Amino acid sequence: xxxxxxxxxxxxxxxxxxxxxxxxxxxxxxxxxxxxxxxxxxxxxxxxxxxxxxxxxxxxxxxxxxxxxxxxxxxxxxxxxxxxxxxxxxxxxxxxxxxxxxxxxxxxxxxxxxxxxxxxxxxxxxxxxxxxxxxxxxxxxxxxxxxxxxxxxxxxxxxxxxxxxxxxxxxxxxxxxxxxxxxxxxxxxxxxxxxxxxxxxxxxxxxxxxxxxxxxxxxxxxxxxxxxxxxxxxxxxxxxxxxxxxxxxxxxxxxxxxxxxxxxxxxxxxxxxxxxxxxxxxxxxxxxxxxxxxxxxxxxxxxxxxxxxxxxxxxxxxxxxxxxxxxxxxxxxxxxxxxxxxxxxxxxxxxxxxxxxxxxxxxxxxxxxxxxxxxxxxxxxxxxxxxxxxxxxxxxxxxxxxxxxxxxxxxxxxxxxxxxxxxxxxxxxxxxxxxxxxxxxxxxxxxxxxxxxxxxxxxxxxxxxxxxxxxxxxxxxxxxxxxxxxxxxxxxxxxxxxxxxxxxxxxxxxxxxxxxxxxxxxxxxxxxxxxxxxxxxx
DNA sequence: TGACATCGGGCG
DNA sequence: AATCCGCCCGATGTCA
Numbered sequence: 001x002x003x004x005x006x007x008x009x010x011x012x013x014x015x016x017x018x019x020x021x022x023x024x025x026x027x028x029x030x031x032x033x034x035x036x037x038x039x040x041x042x043x044x045x046x047x048x049x050x051x052x053x054x055x056x057x058x059x060x061x062x063x064x065x066x067x068x069x070x071x072x073x074x075x076x077x078x079x080x081x082x083x084x085x086x087x088x089x090x091x092x093x094x095x096x097x098x099x100x101x102x103x104x105x106x107x108x109x110x111x112x113x114x115x116x117x118x119x120x121x122x123x124x125x126x127x128x129x130x131x132x133x134x135x136x137x138x139x140x141x142x143x144x145x146x147x148x149x150x151x152x153x154x155x156x157x158x159x160x161x162x163x164x165x166x167x168x169x170x171x172x173x174x175x176x177x178x179x180x181x182x183x184x185x186x187x188x189x190x191x192x193x194x195x196x197x198x199x200x201x202x203x204x205x206x207x208x209x210x211x212x213x214x215x216x217x218x219x220x221x222x223x224x225x226x227x228x229x230x231x232x233x234x235x236x237x238x239x240x241x242x243x244x245x246x247x248x249x250x251x252x253x254x255x256x257x258x259x260x261x262x263x264x265x266x267x268x269x270x271x272x273x274x275x276x277x278x279x280x281x282x283x284x285x286x287x288x289x290x291x292x293x294x295x296x297x298x299x300x301x302x303x304x305x306x307x308x309x310x311x312x313x314x315x316x317x318x319x320x321x322x323x324x325x326x327x328x329x330x331x332x333x334x335x336x337x338x339x340x341x342x343x344x345x346x347x348x349x350x351x352x353x354x355x356x357x358x359x360x361x362x363x364x365x366x367x368x369x370x371x372x373x374x375x376x377x378x379x380x381x382x383x384x385x386x387x388x389x390x391x392x393x394x395x396x397x398x399x400x401x402x403x404x405x406x407x408x409x410x411x412x413x414x415x416x417x418x419x420x421x422x423x424x425x426x427x428x429x430x431x432x433x434x435x436x437x438x439x440x441x442x443x444x445x446x447x448x449x450x451x452x453x454x455x456x457x458x459x460x461x462x463x464x465x466x467x468x469x470x471x472x473x474x475x476x477x478x479x480x481x482x483x484x485x486x487x488x489x490x491x492x493x494x495x496x497x498x499x500x501x502x503x504x505x506x507x508x509x510x511x512x513x514x515x516x517x518x519x520x521x522x523x524x525x526x527x528x529x530x531x532x533x534x535x536x537x538x
Numbered sequence: 539t540g541a542c543a544t545c546g547g548g549c550g
Numbered sequence: 551a552a553t554c555c556g557c558c559c560g561a562t563g564t565c566a
Contacts, residue, residue: 256547259547291550302549374553378554441555486550
């Protein structure tokens with residue numbers, strides 16, 4: 001394995017060969033236009049390459065545009081963010097002159113050819129030095145293997161995220177527009193409501209005797225409801241559903257459609273869908289737990305009602321796969337809880353709990369497990385806890401301990417070593433309440449974060465399998481990842497490869513399980529569907 | 539006019 | 551009084 005570091009210099013790019021100790025070796029100066037050619041040549045060579053760079057978002061989009069796919073990289077920005085908080089990392093080894101610069105480094109802005117390139121704070125940082133520090137931290141870590149796996153998985157995720165934006169999710173604007181027209185009426189002129197909303201609005205105003213009511217204003221709506229004799233504390237849908245009043249159904253319907261219009265209406269189509277693709281911007285490591293975030297287009301909350309518009313190209317298919325009950329399975333694995341892993345042997349973990357006689361019904365199982373992971377102590381889920389704690393002592397013990405540690409103000413960590421942030425100052429008068437809230441956060445952090453690590457390993461392995469499956473051509477000409485949603489992937493593939501893709505998705509899931517939990521027997525069964533449209537899955 | 543907070547609701 | 555974890559986003563409302 002050869003490591004080549006790319007850095008920007010004055011008017012040119014430098015490709016630096018790194019020695020085994022991370023020291024800078026031979027260096028090649030490249031004009032910006034020659035970088036892609038250089039990368040393609042080395043990537044296609046006999047020696048595997050790991051590209052080391054400050055930030056994947058600052059390098060990879062241009063390479064992809066030039067048709068260059070990269071097998072592996074080290075993303076120093078993401079690695080730094082993890083190591084900075086990890087209890088497995090010696091902070092003094094990570095400290096350097098430009099540490100504050102690395103701390104503050106944000107993902108690169110999307111390249112805009114219309115703008116003159118501004119000064120990039122990343123150009124003030126020395127990637128060779130930062131890489132050596134990160135290597136030193138890994139070498140000295142008591143959990144070197146786990147931490148190294150985490151950094152590799154995070155970097156691989158950065159490659160996937162860039163590729164997802166590059167290829168985009170196939171999106172039929174015509175299908176989407178037809179759907180909108182069916183639900184809302186024809187697209188109205190600027191500043192006007194569609195006919196269906198207009199009709200519902202009049203109905204609501206009449207029912208509450210408020211001819212000027214704007215239901216989009218919670219304050220105004222609350223006053224009108226209370227004036228109508230409905231003693232509600234807020235205007236959430238769940239609250240409104242409990243009310244018996246002739247205006248409520250129209251109000252709820254108005255809210256639902258108004259939300260669709262605002263979030264995923266014609267304006268969304270105009271902004272986010274071009275050339276038949278929804279190009280979401282994914283942000284790896286964007287959530288404290290290690291989950292991805294997204295920016296723009298609400299990529300991680302595409303409503304099911306518009307998913308029929310996500311449709312594979314002619315002659316292509318989607319392979320949609322999601323993990324059933326990822327987080328409870330991860331909890332069984334990371335705690336080494338044999339009884340819970342036994343329940344997880346079933347395709348439906350909750351059914352497995354019923355079959356083992358732990359709980360009476362599937363609903364009880366779900367309620368209890370979710371309560372254990374989120375910190376629900378009241379009502380049904382709270383009543384389930386003693387029984388779960390007896391039956392699954394290690395699993396429940398792990399989340400309880402994470403909660404107690406959080407309440408004491410301590411850092412908790414995921415299986416691979418991502419650390420939780422330190423709590424801020426708790427206001428004295430709210431001490432207990434804030435403390436318990438932080439405990440619920442740390443309780444959930446260890447499970448959600450380790451789930452994210454499983455998903456990263458799944459993605460990374462799947463990405464490589466898909467590439468090998470494809471034969472020739474660019475990423476978008478082969479089976480490729482088209483969307484990722486915490487515990488679900490959408491792969492876009494030529495129809496004749498769909499079955500092999502489905503097999504690859506399953507194989508990648510078992511690889512991920514082995515990477516995280518070794519020989520401990522916890523299963524990660526997938527629901528896999530080969531479909532024309534995302535909406536046809538599950 | 540822009541910055542910021544709050545609410546409600548979409549996703550996992 | 552009483553529904554738990556993490557996000558993103560648009561509309562509204564307040565303030566400078």
